[in-house]
Amino acid sequence: MIKLQNVEKIYRTSSIETLALNNINLNVKKGEFVSIMGPSGCGKSTLLNIIGLLDAPSKGIIELDGQKVETYHDKAIAPLRNKMLGFIFQSFHLINDLSVIDNVEIPLLYRSTTARQRRELAEEALEKVGLSNRMKHFPKQLSGGQKQRVAIARAIVGKPEIILADEPTGNLDSAMGNEIINILQSLNENGATIVMVTHDDAMAKRTHRLIRLFDGTQVL
Amino acid sequence: MLANYIKIAWKVLLRHPFYTFITLFGISLTLTVLMLLTSFLDHLIGAHYPETKRNRTLYIERIVMQDSARQSMMSNSMSFKFLTDYAKTVKAAERVTIFSYFNGSNAYVGSRKIKLNITFSDADFWRVSDFKFIEGKPYNEQNIANGDYVAVITDDFKKHYFANSDEPVIGKNVEIESINYKVIGVVKGSPITRPFTHADVYFPYTAPKSNYQNSGMVGNFIAMVLAKDPSELKAVQSEFQSNIAKIPLPGNQGGFKYNILEVRSDPYLINFLTAILHGGPGLRNIFYGVIGFVMLMVMGLPAINLVNLNVGRILERSSEIGVRKAFGAPVKTLMWQFIVENIFITFIGGGIALILTYILIQIINTSGWIAYADLTINFKVFLVSIVVCLVFGLLSGVLPALRMSKLSIIDALKS
Numbered sequence: 001m002i003k004l005q006n007v008e009k010i011y012r013t014s015s016i017e018t019l020a021l022n023n024i025n026l027n028v029k030k031g032e033f034v035s036i037m038g039p040s041g042c043g044k045s046t047l048l049n050i051i052g053l054l055d056a057p058s059k060g061i062i063e064l065d066g067q068k069v070e071t072y073h074d075k076a077i078a079p080l081r082n083k084m085l086g087f088i089f090q091s092f093h094l095i096n097d098l099s100v101i102d103n104v105e106i107p108l109l110y111r112s113t114t115a116r117q118r119r120e121l122a123e124e125a126l127e128k129v130g131l132s133n134r135m136k137h138f139p140k141q142l143s144g145g146q147k148q149r150v151a152i153a154r155a156i157v158g159k160p161e162i163i164l165a166d167e168p169t170g171n172l173d174s175a176m177g178n179e180i181i182n183i184l185q186s187l188n189e190n191g192a193t194i195v196m197v198t199h200d201d202a203m204a205k206r207t208h209r210l211i212r213l214f215d216g217t218q219v220l
Numbered sequence: 221m222l223a224n225y226i227k228i229a230w231k232v233l234l235r236h237p238f239y240t241f242i243t244l245f246g247i248s249l250t251l252t253v254l255m256l257l258t259s260f261l262d263h264l265i266g267a268h269y270p271e272t273k274r275n276r277t278l279y280i281e282r283i284v285m286q287d288s289a290r291q292s293m294m295s296n297s298m299s300f301k302f303l304t305d306y307a308k309t310v311k312a313a314e315r316v317t318i319f320s321y322f323n324g325s326n327a328y329v330g331s332r333k334i335k336l337n338i339t340f341s342d343a344d345f346w347r348v349s350d351f352k353f354i355e356g357k358p359y360n361e362q363n364i365a366n367g368d369y370v371a372v373i374t375d376d377f378k379k380h381y382f383a384n385s386d387e388p389v390i391g392k393n394v395e396i397e398s399i400n401y402k403v404i405g406v407v408k409g410s411p412i413t414r415p416f417t418h419a420d421v422y423f424p425y426t427a428p429k430s431n432y433q434n435s436g437m438v439g440n441f442i443a444m445v446l447a448k449d450p451s452e453l454k455a456v457q458s459e460f461q462s463n464i465a466k467i468p469l470p471g472n473q474g475g476f477k478y479n480i481l482e483v484r485s486d487p488y489l490i491n492f493l494t495a496i497l498h499g500g501p502g503l504r505n506i507f508y509g510v511i512g513f514v515m516l517m518v519m520g521l522p523a524i525n526l527v528n529l530n531v532g533r534i535l536e537r538s539s540e541i542g543v544r545k546a547f548g549a550p551v552k553t554l555m556w557q558f559i560v561e562n563i564f565i566t567f568i569g570g571g572i573a574l575i576l577t578y579i580l581i582q583i584i585n586t587s588g589w590i591a592y593a594d595l596t597i598n599f600k601v602f603l604v605s606i607v608v609c610l611v612f613g614l615l616s617g618v619l620p621a622l623r624m625s626k627l628s629i630i631d632a633l634k635s
Contacts, residue, residue, distance in 0.1 A: 054546055054629045074551045082548020093543045093633060097231030102224060107547040109224060154547070 001162060001193045002028040002051055007060030009046055009216075020046045022216045024060070028195060030161070033188040035204040036197045038213035044197045045166055047213065051195060052085050052164045053077045065161060082110050086155030088165035092147040094139040100150050101126065101135040107158040125153040129183055145176030152183055156192070163187065165196040169203055181206055222560065228540075229561035232533065233568075243529055247569025248576060250522040251609060255577040257518070258604045259595045263413060265489050268594060270349040270410050270417050276450045277348065278457060278485040279416065280307055280443040285471075285478035294476050297321060298483070299439030300425060300432035306463040306483070307443045312456045314448045317344040320430060320440050322419040327381060327396045334380050337412075338396065339419035340430035340441075346372075348446045349410075349417050356390040356405035363404075364424040371401040371427075374409035376591060377420040396421060399428055411592040416444060437473055445485060453487065460485045519612060526616035534558060534620045541624055542632030555621040562617030563610060570609040574602075 009021040021043045028034050036044045049055040050062065056072040063069070064084055069077070086107070094103050104122040113121070126132050129149040139147055148168060155163055165184065169177030181203050188194050196207065204210050212220035233240045267274035280303065285294045303318045310316060319341030327334045346358035351372075359370050371394060379385040381394060393400045401423065410417040425432045431440060447456045460483075470479040486494060534541075544554060574597065581595045597605075 049630055052546070054633075078545070078548050078550040080548075081546065087546050089633065093539055095228070095540050095543065097228055097235070098224075102227065105224070106544060110548045110550070110553060115223075158547075 001030040003063040005061040035207040043216040086160040090167040090170040125157040248572035251573035278445040279491040286480040288479035296438040336420035340425040351407040372405035372422040523615040530620035538632040551625040558621040559617040563613035566613035
């Protein structure tokens with residue numbers, strides 16, 4: 001489902017060159033739940049961003065569902081991100097000015113769907129994360145765990161094949177963190193391929209496979 | 221999607237009331253000035269009382285004579301005879317009226333001096349224009365042929381001249397420049413901004429001091445030519461021009477030898493602009509310069525300010541931009557979102573401006589600053605206002621949207 005070959009990422013400024021990822025080779029199969037761990041600054045989020053086409057590698061090949069990413073031009077990758085990928089961020093990144101249901105509908109705004117279809121799909125996604133009773137609420141009225149569940153609903157509303165989660169439990173207490181992992185596991189059991197960056201060993205143990213990074217290099 | 225954009229725009233407005241106030245204040249003030257200008261322009265050049273037939277009227281205002289080298293020029297209004305010979309004879313026209321420009325004059329009520337404007341006209345003046353007679357009737361061909369000392373006055377002059385202005389004044393006398401005239405009609409006046417029909421007192425052209433008997437081509441008369449239909453304006457123009465072409469060249473006017481003679485018959489707007497546009501490159505450049513400067517001051521500077529405010533506002537929402545991009549929003553769509561939001565805000569400002577303009581127009585119309593001012597917000601003014609709102613919204617929205625589109629997703633999400 002996700003294939004990375006010799007991926008390298010270098011950040012350049014006028015005077016410094018930083019190697020963030022070095023020769024990463026990765027193969028995530030369809031339906032796998034993979035966690036990425038490593039110390040701060042080792043390149044976990046950079047790797048996730050590259051898999052999620054939020055950033056372009058300096059070198060190497062990326063394939064998603066057998067499709068090689070040839071260009072990083074906005075016109076070409078925006079539809080790929082929209083249809084294939086769903087993102088869950090550590091700090092939720094909900095739009096405070098929109099209600100829960102409007103937040104969840106966001107990925108569907110960029111497809112040809114009717115307002116009614118969008119509403120139905122968003123309601124379905126919110127039901128899956130147990131928040132059907134909070135549809136009209138605004139993010140500020142929710143707890144951290146509820147916000148992350150809204151973010152998960154937003155990530156799955158478009159039925160993407162790949163879900164990328166960047167420390168989804170990082171801002172939550174352990175009980176809420178567990179709740180979120182339970183939801184991710186259930187999504188995985190229903191066929192979603194998930195790549196999750198985490199600092200938490202206990203969470204990582206609940207995934208199928210662990211990838212460890214150190215100084216931008218894959219060590220496990 | 222549009223509802224989503226508008227929801228966001230509305231919430232953003234509510235998020236910072238002071239910022240919103242400043243933004244809307246700037247937009248509505250700018251648009252109020254523009255709407256007032258549009259309304260004033262419409263007042264100047266639109267077809268309004270008593271020149272409601274402007275769409276099928278041609279104006280003959282000046283005769284221009286030049287030598288063959290175009291070194292010297294003589295430009296003036298025309299004699300009554302000239303217009304009778306060359307304009308009144310246009311067969312394609314429905315009617316032609318010859319009348320003088322308004323002139324200043326004085327009347328006395330006891331020791332009180334009243335300054336007024338007077339015009340001399342033929343009887344067709346009342347048929348080509350659309351004056352509303354509050355009392356009496358206009359003078360006719362018979363009055364003119366008889367050389368009757370009669371006058372049509374405006375309601376405003378009546379108020380100033382007669383002690384009891386509520387009583388009818390038909391048949392009463394007014395003394396102007398020591399001559400007594402019998403009032404035969406009272407009309408609702410025409411504002412000074414419509415100089416072809418404006419006056420306080422109208423006399424038949426045969427009344428004293430009109431100088432209608434002047435020989436030669438120049439004098440103090442002008443003409444309005446009414447076509448049967450707007451589509452016939454060209455035919456009327458062409459017939460008039462062929463009449464003018466019959467004047468033998470070269471000629472001599474009061475010692476001035478000319479080889480080129482030009483008399484234009486133009487619709488109101490063209491006639492209005494001709495003096496400027498035919499005033500040589502200097503005057504034309506000044507005209508365009510002034511228009512450009514006014515547009516820059518009225519629209520450009522506030523738009524630049526708004527661009528600045530919008531850039532700040534958009535960058536404040538970089539997290540939202542990052543999320544939308546991450547979930548597949550193409551840059552083009554996001555740009556469109558911010559432009560739509562900006563247009564939405566501009567339209568709110570436009571709504572406020574419309575109310576402000578309405579209030580100001582009422583104040584101008586009732587204040588008496590311009591007598592008989594009848595500024596309105598009609599459909600044309602409203603349509604122009606909508607277009608102005610759109611242009612303003614686009615002007616101030618495109619640049620911030622472009623700036624936003626350059627944000628990388630990672631940077632946007634980090635901020």
